[in-house]
Amino acid sequence: MTSIRLYDLQVRDDRRPSPFCWRAKYALAHKGLPFETVPVALTDIPAVAGGTHKTVPILDDGGKIVSDSWAIADYLDEVYPDRPRLFGSxxxxxxxxxxxxxxxxxxxxxxxxxxxxxxxxxxxxxxxxxxxxxxxxxxxxxxxxxxxxxxxxxxxxxxxxxxxxxxxxxxxxxxxxxxxxxxxxxxxxxxxxxxxxxxxxxxxxxxxxxxxxxxxxxxxxxxxxxxxxxxxxx
Amino acid sequence: MTSIRLYDLQVRDDRRPSPFCWRAKYALAHKGLPFETVPVALTDIPAVAGGTHKTVPILDDGGKIVSDSWAIADYLDEVYPDRPRLFGSxxxxxxxxxxxxxxxxxxxxxxxxxxxxxxxxxxxxxxxxxxxxxxxxxxxxxxxxxxxxxxxxxxxxxxxxxxxxxxxxxxxxxxxxxxxxxxxxxxxxxxxxxxxxxxxxxxxxxxxxxxxxxxxxxxxxxxxxxxxxxxxxx
The missing domain is CATH 1.20.1050.10 (Glutathione S-transferase Yfyf (Class Pi); Chain A, domain 2)
Structure with missing residues (x-):
C-alpha cells in the first residue's frame, strides 16, 4: 500500500487533463515512486489536504503536503535523492x-x-x-x-x-x-x-x-x- | 604565449559581430583558456586553417582544427574536462x-x-x-x-x-x-x-x-x- 497521494483535477468521464498534474504524475513515475491519484473537482480544491492550497497538483506524501508542480519536483529530488533525479543539475x-x-x-x-x-x-x-x-x-x-x-x-x-x-x-x-x-x-x-x-x-x-x-x-x-x-x- | 587561436569574422572598424563566434569566445572564456582571435573576412574563410571549413568560428588548438560552435563547445569540454564545464550534463x-x-x-x-x-x-x-x-x-x-x-x-x-x-x-x-x-x-x-x-x-x-x-x-x-x-x- 502506497502512502503517496496526488490530488488530480477531474473532469467528466474521470478524465484527468491538468497539464500541471501531468507533470507531477510524470515526476513521481520518473522517480519510480508508487502513488495513487485522488480525483478532485475544480471547486473542491480549497477543501482538500488541509485547505491551504488553491490549485492542483497537491502532493500528500504520508502527511507532508506540497503543492505546485515545480515545488513537487524539487521536493521529490530532495527527499528521494537516491532515485533518478528530475533535475540532473x-x-x-x-x-x-x-x-x-x-x-x-x-x-x-x-x-x-x-x-x-x-x-x-x-x-x-x-x-x-x-x-x-x-x-x-x-x-x-x-x-x-x-x-x-x-x-x-x-x-x-x-x-x-x-x-x-x-x-x-x-x-x-x-x-x-x-x-x-x-x-x-x-x-x-x-x-x-x-x-x-x-x-x-x-x-x-x-x-x-x-x-x-x-x-x-x-x-x-x-x-x-x-x-x-x-x-x-x- | 597562447596556442589557441579562434578565427573570428571581421567587419568594418575591426568589429567582430558573428553570434556563433561570440559563443566560441564565451566558451573559451568560460573554460578559462587563453586564446587569441584571428580576424577573417567572410570571403576568406575557405582559405584559413587548411581550407576545409566554410563558416566561422574555427578553432585552432595547437594544430587541432575544430569548426562549428557546438563542436567547439563539445571539444573544449572533452579535451579540458578539469576546467569549468560548458555542459554540466x-x-x-x-x-x-x-x-x-x-x-x-x-x-x-x-x-x-x-x-x-x-x-x-x-x-x-x-x-x-x-x-x-x-x-x-x-x-x-x-x-x-x-x-x-x-x-x-x-x-x-x-x-x-x-x-x-x-x-x-x-x-x-x-x-x-x-x-x-x-x-x-x-x-x-x-x-x-x-x-x-x-x-x-x-x-x-x-x-x-x-x-x-x-x-x-x-x-x-x-x-x-x-x-x-x-x-x-x-
Missing part, C-alpha cells in the same frame, strides 16, 4: 524553466484560447458556473465568442510548437537528450491536456511531435499511455 | 539546443530580416558583392526592399525575445540559473551581434534583458564588455 532545472516560459510565450496562450470552450464543456457540472465566470472575466468575452475565432488560432498554436519540432529534428529521442527529463514532461503535459479535451485537431497527422509524444506516453510503465491522441490529430 | 546540452531552436523559431528570423541591410553596410569591401548576392538569393528580394518593412519586424523581433524575459523574471541572474552557462552565451551572442551592426534600436531602454546582458558582458574578465549597446537601445 541546477542548470538543467533553470533551462526547464526556459522551456516552460518559451512555450507560454509561443504556444500556451493560443492553445488555451483555442480550447477553453472545450475545457468548459468537460468540467464537472458542479464546476461549470465557477469556470465560466472566472474564465470569462479573464478573457473579457464569453466562451462562445472566443470559440468563433478558433481556426486561425489553431494555426498559431501549431506554429508555436515549432521550437519543439526543431529541437527533435536534431535527432535525440527526447527534448532532454538521450533520456527523458522534466522538459519532456512539461511539453507532454500541455499536449496530453489538449488531447483529453479537444474537439478540433491541434496537430497534423504527420507532425513529428507525435512520435516523440508516443515515446513519452510509453515511459515509466506507460503512465500517459491511456490518453487517446485521436481527438487532437487531424 | 547531457540534458543541459540538449536543453541549450532547445534554447537555440526556440530563439530561431521566435526571434532570429525577424531579427535577421530587420538587420540584414545593416550587416551588409558593415561587411568589408571585399565581401560586399558576395554578401549581397548570397543573401538576396536567400531572401528573394533586394536588401533595400527588405529594409523598407523594418519597423513592424522590429516589434516582432522584440516580442520574440519574450521567453528570455519571462525566464529572467523568475529571479535567477542567468538563464542557466545562479551561474552563467552556454544558454546565456547563445542568447547573448545574438544580442551582441545586433548591438555591433544596428542602425535602429531592437530593445527599449527599460527592457529587463539589458541588466542580464550587462552581467553577461562582464563575465570572465569582461570578454563582451567592449561592445557598446547604445545603437541597439531606444
Amino acid at each position: 541546477p542548470a538543467e532545472r533553470a533551462l526547464c524553466q526556459f522551456v516552460e516560459t518559451s512555450l507560454i510565450a509561443s504556444a500556451a496562450r493560443p492553445i488555451l484560447l483555442c480550447y477553453l470552450k472545450d475545457i468548459y464543456d468537460c468540467v464537472l457540472d458542479k464546476d461549470r458556473d465557477y469556470f465560466r465566470q472566472s474564465r470569462e472575466k479573464f478573457i473579457g468575452c464569453t466562451l462562445e465568442e472566443l470559440a468563433s475565432g478558433r481556426a486561425e488560432r489553431i494555426e498559431a498554436a501549431r506554429a508555436g510548437l515549432e521550437s519543439v519540432r526543431l529541437t527533435l529534428k536534431g535527432g535525440a529521442p527526447f527534448l532532454s537528450g538521450a533520456h527523458p527529463g522534466y522538459a519532456d514532461y512539461i511539453v507532454a503535459g500541455f499536449l496530453l491536456w489538449i488531447a483529453l479535451v479537444a474537439t478540433a485537431p491541434l496537430l497534423q497527422s504527420d507532425d513529428p511531435l507525435l512520435a516523440w509524444l508516443a515515446r513519452v506516453q510509453d515511459l515509466h510503465g506507460g503512465v500517459g499511455r491511456a490518453v487517446p491522441l485521436s481527438a487532437m490529430v487531424a | 547531457p540534458a543541459e546540452r540538449a536543453l541549450c539546443q532547445f534554447v537555440e531552436t526556440s530563439l530561431i523559431a521566435s526571434a532570429a528570423r525577424p531579427i535577421l530580416l530587420c538587420y540584414l541591410k545593416d550587416i551588409y553596410d558593415c561587411v568589408l569591401d571585399k565581401d560586399r558583392d558576395y554578401f549581397r548576392q548570397s543573401r538576396e538569393k536567400f531572401i528573394g528580394c533586394t536588401l533595400e526592399e527588405l529594409a523598407s518593412g523594418r519597423a513592424e519586424r522590429i516589434e516582432a523581433a522584440r516580442a520574440g525575445l519574450e521567453s528570455v524575459r519571462l525566464t529572467l523574471k523568475g529571479g535567477a541572474p542567468f538563464l542557466s540559473g545562479a551561474h552563467p552557462g552556454y544558454a546565456d552565451y547563445i542568447v547573448a551572442g545574438f544580442l551582441l551581434w545586433i548591438a555591433l551592426v544596428a542602425t535602429a534600436p531592437l530593445l527599449q531602454s527599460d527592457d529587463p534583458l539589458l541588466a542580464w546582458l550587462a552581467r553577461v558582458q562582464d563575465l570572465h574578465g569582461g570578454v563582451g564588455r567592449a561592445v557598446p549597446l547604445s545603437a541597439m537601445v531606444a
Whole structure:
C-alpha cells in the first residue's frame, strides 16, 4: 500500500487533463515512486489536504503536503535523492524553466484560447458556473465568442510548437537528450491536456511531435499511455 | 604565449559581430583558456586553417582544427574536462539546443530580416558583392526592399525575445540559473551581434534583458564588455 497521494483535477468521464498534474504524475513515475491519484473537482480544491492550497497538483506524501508542480519536483529530488533525479543539475532545472516560459510565450496562450470552450464543456457540472465566470472575466468575452475565432488560432498554436519540432529534428529521442527529463514532461503535459479535451485537431497527422509524444506516453510503465491522441490529430 | 587561436569574422572598424563566434569566445572564456582571435573576412574563410571549413568560428588548438560552435563547445569540454564545464550534463546540452531552436523559431528570423541591410553596410569591401548576392538569393528580394518593412519586424523581433524575459523574471541572474552557462552565451551572442551592426534600436531602454546582458558582458574578465549597446537601445 502506497502512502503517496496526488490530488488530480477531474473532469467528466474521470478524465484527468491538468497539464500541471501531468507533470507531477510524470515526476513521481520518473522517480519510480508508487502513488495513487485522488480525483478532485475544480471547486473542491480549497477543501482538500488541509485547505491551504488553491490549485492542483497537491502532493500528500504520508502527511507532508506540497503543492505546485515545480515545488513537487524539487521536493521529490530532495527527499528521494537516491532515485533518478528530475533535475540532473541546477542548470538543467533553470533551462526547464526556459522551456516552460518559451512555450507560454509561443504556444500556451493560443492553445488555451483555442480550447477553453472545450475545457468548459468537460468540467464537472458542479464546476461549470465557477469556470465560466472566472474564465470569462479573464478573457473579457464569453466562451462562445472566443470559440468563433478558433481556426486561425489553431494555426498559431501549431506554429508555436515549432521550437519543439526543431529541437527533435536534431535527432535525440527526447527534448532532454538521450533520456527523458522534466522538459519532456512539461511539453507532454500541455499536449496530453489538449488531447483529453479537444474537439478540433491541434496537430497534423504527420507532425513529428507525435512520435516523440508516443515515446513519452510509453515511459515509466506507460503512465500517459491511456490518453487517446485521436481527438487532437487531424 | 597562447596556442589557441579562434578565427573570428571581421567587419568594418575591426568589429567582430558573428553570434556563433561570440559563443566560441564565451566558451573559451568560460573554460578559462587563453586564446587569441584571428580576424577573417567572410570571403576568406575557405582559405584559413587548411581550407576545409566554410563558416566561422574555427578553432585552432595547437594544430587541432575544430569548426562549428557546438563542436567547439563539445571539444573544449572533452579535451579540458578539469576546467569549468560548458555542459554540466547531457540534458543541459540538449536543453541549450532547445534554447537555440526556440530563439530561431521566435526571434532570429525577424531579427535577421530587420538587420540584414545593416550587416551588409558593415561587411568589408571585399565581401560586399558576395554578401549581397548570397543573401538576396536567400531572401528573394533586394536588401533595400527588405529594409523598407523594418519597423513592424522590429516589434516582432522584440516580442520574440519574450521567453528570455519571462525566464529572467523568475529571479535567477542567468538563464542557466545562479551561474552563467552556454544558454546565456547563445542568447547573448545574438544580442551582441545586433548591438555591433544596428542602425535602429531592437530593445527599449527599460527592457529587463539589458541588466542580464550587462552581467553577461562582464563575465570572465569582461570578454563582451567592449561592445557598446547604445545603437541597439531606444
